[in-house]
Amino acid sequence: MKNNIFDSKVEQAFYELSGVEEITTKIPYVEVDNFPKLGLMTSLRFLEWAEQNPQGVISLPTGKTPEYFIKYTQYLLENWSNKKGLDIRSKYGLGSMAKPDLRGLEFVQIDEFYPIDPSQHNSFYNYVMNYYIKGFGLEKDNSLLINSNEIPLVDNKHFLEVFPDYNIDLSLRYRDPKSVVEEMQQKSIFKIDNWCTAYEQQIRDKGGIGFFLGGIGPDGHIAFNTRGSDHYSTTRLTKTNFETQAVAAGDLGGIEVSRNRLVITIGLDTITHNPDAVSIIFAAGEAKADIVKGSLESEPDAIYPASVLQRQKNSRFYLTTGAACKLTDSVNRYYNSGDWSHTKTEKSIIDLCNKTNKYGHHLTLEDLKADPYTSLIPNLNEGTVQTVIDSIKGKLDKGMKPDENETIYHTGPHHDDIMLGIMPYTNRQMRSASNDIHFSVLTSGFTAVTNRFVIDVLKECQDFIADGKIEMLNYPDFFVEGYNKKWDKDVYHFLNSVAARNANGKRRGLCHRLVRAIVDTWKVTDKENLNVTIENIILDLESCYDGGKNSPEVQKMKGMIREFEEELVWAHFGTPVKNVHHLRLGFYKGDVFTESPEKNRDMLPVLEEFRKYKPTTISLAMDPEGSGPDTHYKVLQAIAGAVKEWKEEADLSKLRIIGYRNVWFKYHPADADTIVPVSLNALDVLENSFTESYMSQVNASFPSYEYDGKFNELTQKVWVDQLKQIQMLLGKNFFYENNHPLVRATHGLVYMKEMSADEFVAMAQDLEKAVEENPF
Helix, strand or coil: CCCCCCCCHHHHHHHHHHCCCCCCCCCCEEEECCHHHHHHHHHHHHHHHHHHCCCCEEECCCCCCCHHHHHHHHHHHHCCCCHHHHHHHHHCCCCCCCCCCHHHCEEECCEEEECCCCCCCCCHHHHHHHHHHHCCCCCHHHCECCCHHHCCCHHHCCHHHHCCCCCCCHHHHCCCCCCHHHHHHHHHHHHHHHHHHHHHHHHHHCCCCCEEEECCCCCCCECCECCCCCCCCCCEEECCCHHHHHHHHHHHCCHHHHCCCEEEECCHHHHHCCCCCEEEEEECCHHHHHHHHHHHHCCCECCEHHHHHHHCCCCEEEEECCCCCCCHHHHHHHHHCCCCCHHHHHHHHHHHHHHHCCCHHHCCHHHHHHCCCHHHCCCCCCCHHHHHHHHHHHHHHHHHCCCCCCEEEEEECCCCHHHHHHHHHHHHHCCCCCCEEEEEECCCCHHHCCHHHHHHHHHHHHHHHHCCCCHHHHCCCCCCCHHHCCHHHHHHHHHHHHHCCCHHHHHHHHHHHHHHHHHHHHCCCCHHHHHHHHHHHHHHHHHCCCCCCCCHHHHHHHHHHHHHHHHHHHHCCCCCHHHEEECCCCCCCCCCCCCCCCHHHHHHHHHHHHHHHCCCEEEEECCCCCCCCHHHHHHHHHHHHHHHHHHCCCCCCCCEEEEECCCCCCCCCCCCCEEEEEEHHHHHHHHHHHHHHCCCCCCCCCCCCCCCCCHHHHHHHHHHHHHHHHHHHHCHHHHHCCCCHHHHCEEEEEEEEEEEHHHHHHHHHHHHHHHHCCCC
16 A cells, blocks of 8 residues: 555545655656546546535536546446445445536536637537536536627627638737728727726636646647646636647637637636646657647746646646656656666667767667666677667667568558558558558548538639539449449549649549439439539538548548548559448537447458458558547457457467557657668658648648648658658668668658567457446
8 A cells, every 4th residue: 555645535445556656856747547437547547526515617528538427427427326436436446436416516618719600619618508507407507608699799790790700810909090991890809808807807706726637739838738838827818839739639620710819818827826726637659748748847938738637736637648758757767667678778778868969879878777767777898889779770770671471451540541651561552563561541530621622623623514524423324333333433533634744633533423423412313413512512612611430421521531631642652442441430420529339330341351451461550549539449459458358369379469559649769669761762762652642631721739830741741750760770871881782762651560460469458448447
């Protein structure tokens, strides 16, 4: 039993299960091993606090991170006294606690886009009403909410009368208006500012927030207090930064919208006004590891907004193992516990090269002895660095070994994931005609296609149809069965137009495929009906707000655009349409919270593919904590379940499982066992095929927070940075003086991890256990 370092029974129970022996951070943290358990811990701590503070003031988050917090809270309240609920409560210290009554709690909304119609499903007001006021049974009359319709503007105008394009020029706070319209907008901005001041005062009149729960953004923001925010900031109307806009793009229908939308947010001083408050930040996945480390290990600093929580003795971070992995505590525990492995040797020496900015062959024994981690290497000697150099060279050799006579089944959660993860590797596989190669995307991916993109293409379709340029419409059986034939021909004609630099031909090719998708989805019976259907789709999309959930038919059509794009990418190498599979797993519906995978609906379709094609190699996105979108985590569950089931009926002793990562987070080279060289030619192929094929993504409407541009450009940066990491160990001359032309041509590196079926199934069982622990 560990010492009681937490007053909360819940926190102490999870701490005792965590394996963490020492906490040295500025703010205490509790670590769990998976994303759902993060939600369970947060839910139990909230209910524990609510029982002790039945009239308390709470502020809870929006977005995707609270998914399991919300689900567990509702489940526990509904099952408080039955065996299921009691078992969960007893395990984590609350077995004897009375059921809390949440009706007396006073809710404070953290933030909101401004302006936004509160009835939109992507408004935070709507989220709060659905999941907290209704979902938790809170009283609306006890709540402070941010409703854009209720914030007074000049002459009691609606926000669309004052800001018809949703854009607000905050420079009007500091300059004279240049028109009657600007004068109206200036007066309205000051009214919004006064509303924010009153909102702040109402929070303080309540004594401040007593229980605050928030996520943390990639730049460290809590609420919309972005990097650089004043630690004494209060509720205000403000701009955001690019990282925050990129994250919000998914909610608002694209970066084009989120770039220009302001926000109303409570401030850092609002959150910390009550010194006795319980303030919790929760974070999942390795993608958050750097910002978590900075927030927990730095003195209060404007670069790390969450460091303000050091003011409160009851502040906590709740973290998954991945989110905590770069904390000094975690690194120390990694090196000081368990048996020493060569992986630890590799990791410590590669990191030392980069910390000291010394090439591997320049590291001395004194350097190794002076470092807290390399000094732990058993039998440390002058040849230790060479053992790491040799093992990394071995990983490079493995990455250059050609695959022959293989049946290879590459999988991706979304369209472009395979390309962005391992395209240089797939390129070489496709050079051998002896390989049978398949590419399988497991979700529809419709959320990545903006309404504006589809509207523009549909209008082009109308023009092509009017000009008689969609000739297949004239075939007598087209609307009966012809639309479902010659899909390869669309791809071939499109790529012919790429070769001919014929922009009009490419757009016509896209329109051909879109017409097929419309006929298939809406069961169009003739040309006249087609024109009417296209016009109705345009009207429907033009009437939708940005980020609104589309109808199932429009979702399917958008998904088929993405599927065409995926076929184009791999057709660059001669892969036929029949080898590009679109599984459209049913859990992916475009809801706020993606459903958990179900065996019959989501795992069996993957299993049927494995049974049918009998792959000898399977690749997959290795994202078990959901560092990227939660779709990655849930697709991995489906694949893991399928492999586990397949193993029961087939000999998989020779099956290779290749795990890859891409722009969401990266392998350390010590954790990879295969390193694939990337040439300038491969980078050119990546750039050209992405730009020509992923037409809906070229404008980067949903970019990564790490890079303001196309995903392939970020991928290139990752691969180049990985080369620099290995160059620090091997030296640059290892590459340009190498005897192997592929090594001499290397200007980037891809890291991959290979597993046997047994190893993958063992990991799958851990995933399965995490899923099975969810009672809903």
